[in-house]
Amino acid sequence: MPNFALISTAHSHTPAYVDTIRNRDGCDLVAIWDDIEDRGRRFANRAECEFFSHLDDVISRDDVDGFLICSSNTQHLPLLQATIPMGKPIFCEKPFTTTVADAIAALELIAQHHTVTLMGYFMPFWAEMQEIATLIASDYFGKITHAWMRNSHAAAYRRLFDDSDLVWFTDPAQSGGGAFMDLGTHAVHLVRTLFGPVDRVCAQIDNVSGIYPSVDDYGTAQFEMRSGIHVTVEASWVQTGGHSGLELTGSDSTLFNHPDQGYVVKKGDDFRALSQAVARPTRIERLAGAIEGSVTSEELQADLVCAADAVAIVAACYRSNEEKKWIDVEKIV
Numbered sequence: 001m002p003n004f005a006l007i008s009t010a011h012s013h014t015p016a017y018v019d020t021i022r023n024r025d026g027c028d029l030v031a032i033w034d035d036i037e038d039r040g041r042r043f044a045n046r047a048e049c050e051f052f053s054h055l056d057d058v059i060s061r062d063d064v065d066g067f068l069i070c071s072s073n074t075q076h077l078p079l080l081q082a083t084i085p086m087g088k089p090i091f092c093e094k095p096f097t098t099t100v101a102d103a104i105a106a107l108e109l110i111a112q113h114h115t116v117t118l119m120g121y122f123m124p125f126w127a128e129m130q131e132i133a134t135l136i137a138s139d140y141f142g143k144i145t146h147a148w149m150r151n152s153h154a155a156a157y158r159r160l161f162d163d164s165d166l167v168w169f170t171d172p173a174q175s176g177g178g179a180f181m182d183l184g185t186h187a188v189h190l191v192r193t194l195f196g197p198v199d200r201v202c203a204q205i206d207n208v209s210g211i212y213p214s215v216d217d218y219g220t221a222q223f224e225m226r227s228g229i230h231v232t233v234e235a236s237w238v239q240t241g242g243h244s245g246l247e248l249t250g251s252d253s254t255l256f257n258h259p260d261q262g263y264v265v266k267k268g269d270d271f272r273a274l275s276q277a278v279a280r281p282t283r284i285e286r287l288a289g290a291i292e293g294s295v296t297s298e299e300l301q302a303d304l305v306c307a308a309d310a311v312a313i314v315a316a317c318y319r320s321n322e323e324k325k326w327i328d329v330e331k332i333v
Contacts, residue, residue, distance in 0.1 A: 001026050001027060001028065002026070002027045002028075002065040002066055002287075002288055002291040002292065003027070003028050003029075003030045003063050003064055003065050003066075004021055004027060004028070004029050004030070004064070004065065004066050004067070004068055004287070005029075005030060005031040005032070005033070005058045005059070005061065005064040005066075005067050005068070006018070006029060006031070006032045006033070006043070006047075006067075006068050006070060007033055007055070007058065007059075007067050007068060007069045007070070007071065007079055007082075007083065008033065008034050008035065008040075008069060008070050008071035008072075008075065008079065009032065009034050009039055009040055009042075009043040009070055009165075010034070010036075010039070010070060010071050010072045010075075010165070010166075010168060011070040011071065011072075011093050012160070012165075012166055012169075013070065013093065013120065014043060014070045015043075015046070017068060017070065017283070017284060018043060018046055018047045020283075020284045021047070021284060022047060022048075024284065024285075024288070026288070027284075027288055028049075029047045029049050030049055030050070030061070030063060030064060031049060031050050031051075031052055031058045031061060031064065032044045032047065032049060032050070032051050032052070032058075033051075033052045033053070033054075033055050033057075033058040034051070037051075037053055039165055040053075055079075055082060059082060059083055059086055060086075064088065065088060065089070065291050066088055066089040066090065066091065066287050066288075066290070066291050067083045067086075067088060067089075067090045067091070068090075068091045068092075068284075068287065069083070069090065069091065069092040069093060070093050071093070072168045072174040072175060073093075073095060073097075073098050073174065073175050073176045073181065074098050074173065074174050074175070074176055075174075076092055076093070076095075076096065076097050076098070076102070076106075077097050077102040077105060077106055079092075080092060080106045080109065080117070081105075081106075081109060083115075084106070084109045084110055084113050084115045084117065085109070085113050085115075086115075087113055087114070087115055088115070089115070089116040089117075089118070089287060089290045089291050090115060090116070090117045090118070091118055091119075091120065091283070091284070091286070091287040092117065092118070092119055092120065093119070093120040094119050094120040094121050094185050094186065094189070094307070094310075095119075095176070095181065095185040095307075095310060095311055095314065096119050096307040096308055096310065096311050097311055098175075098176025098177070098181065098311070099176070099311070099315060100311060100312050100315050100330050100332060102311075103308050103311040103312070103332055104332060107304075107308055107332070107333070110304070116290045116297070116300055117300075117304060118286055118287065118290060118300055118303065118304070119189075119303070119304070119307040120283060121185075121186060121189045121190075121282075121303070121306075121307060122186075122282040122283055123186055123189070123190040124189070124190055124193040124194070124280075124303070124306075125279055125280035125281065125282040125286070126279055126282075127276040127277050127278060127279040128262065128263045128274050128276055128277075129190070129194070129246075130277040130278065130279060130280060131274050131275065131276060131277040132194065132246070132255060132263065132274070133193075133194055134277065135255075135265070136194060136195075140250075140252070140253060140265075140267075141248065141249075141250025141251075141252055141253050141254075141255070141265075142250040142251030142252030142253065143250055143251040143252075144195075144227075144229050144248055144249070144250040145229065145230065145249055145250065145251070146229060146230045146231065146232075146248070146249055147191070147194075147195065147229060147230075147231045147232070147246065147247060147248035147249070148231070148232045148233075148234070148246070148247045148248075149187040149190060149191055149231070149232070149233050149234070149245070149246050149247075150187070150233075150234040150235075150236070150239075150242075150243075150244045150245065151183040151184065151186045151187040151234070151235055151236075151244055152179075152183060152234065152235060152236035152237075152238075152239030152242075152244050153183070153236070153237065153239060154237065154238060154239055154240050155179075155217075155237040156179075156209045156211040156212060156217045156237040156238050157209065157211070157237075157238060157240060159211070161212060169182065169212075169215075170212040170214055170215055171214065171215075172214055172215055175215060177215060177216060177314075177318060178207070178212065178215030178216035178217055178237065179215075179216055179217045179218060179219060179235045179236055179237040179238075180203075180205050180216055180219035180221075180235045180314065180317060180318070181215075181216075181314060182235075182237075183235040183236070183237070184219060184221070184233060184235030184314060184317070185310055185314055187233045187234070187235060188233060188310045188313045188314055188317075189306055189307060189310040190246070191223065191225075191231050191233060192306045192309050192310055192313065193303070193306045194246075195225050195227060195229050195231060196225060196226055196227050197225070197226040197309065197329075198223045198224070198225055198226070198231075198309070198313050198316075198329050199224050199225065199226050199328065199329060200223070200224040200316075200326050200327065200328055200329065201221050201222065201223055201224075201313060201316045201317050201320050201326070201327055201329060202221065202222045202320050202325070202326045202327070203219060203220065203221035203222070203316075203317035203318070203320040203321045204219065204220055204221075204321060205218070205219030205220075205221075205317065205318060205321040206218060206219065206321075208238060209237075209238050212237075217236065217237040217238050218235070218236045218237070218238055219234070219235050219236075219317070219321070220232060220233065220234045220235075221233045221234075221317045221320070223313075224326075243257050243259060244257075245257030245263070246263075252267060253265055253266060253267035253268075254266045254267075258273070261273045262274065280295075280299075281294070281295055305333045308332045308333050309329075309332060309333065311332065312329050312330045312331070312332050313329050315330070316328070316329045316330065
């Protein structure tokens, strides 16, 4: 039975992770560390586990089989540097890091210690995306010319980050960016997973609501994929309606997210909903699978490459927005 230690409780997903572990047969949360003691103790009470104010006291425990890093974004590298040498599987919230330099430093440490490391991405592992990936690989769509991916919600208008536990999302020193760093990274990771490397980007990223003015709340980016596909990515904290999801167009068929039927494909006169393949483990289940051996090292390594590339792609998007021009994506892996 794997035992987990939670390293920081800063992220908005922390309550779900704590509850998932508590409700999952065969795993347990045995320790929590947080640099904000009150916050950490609240979650320790919720999880009915022990709180530690010193990080070394948690990462050195013999009864811990894996770590969950749920800190603010810019804390990822120092916490990875503390946990990777322990050699135990690590789940780290997305993004992997906020800068290319940090991603390279983390990858070098992972390679040195051969530590299984996975990120808080989930979209590629959904059943629908597993089927879409199979259709792409089988050339079902013919020549894919363009795709569009939106990941959005209305966090700004809902004042989600007024919560004292979550206010760091609006501080670029802690978050590394706003909606494009938070939600755009999911879209970027999915696009990179499905369509391969991104060569160049051109982005417009801004704060359009004025609610959290220190960070962006809306952004779009155009990608030139190495495969020749043109992709548009959109991320927003100000989306009050409409649909998120993936669309792609090929010479033989089209995929889009239908408001009533979910993902559907249209090929000639054939119009059908996806049958939905078997989903792959994600997030907590993925960490447990890495410990128990049900998720292969090849699968984990392939996703780590995509997570690292997502850092470089997002960084190029922010740079493109600043310099108002197309930017080449830096190669990390």
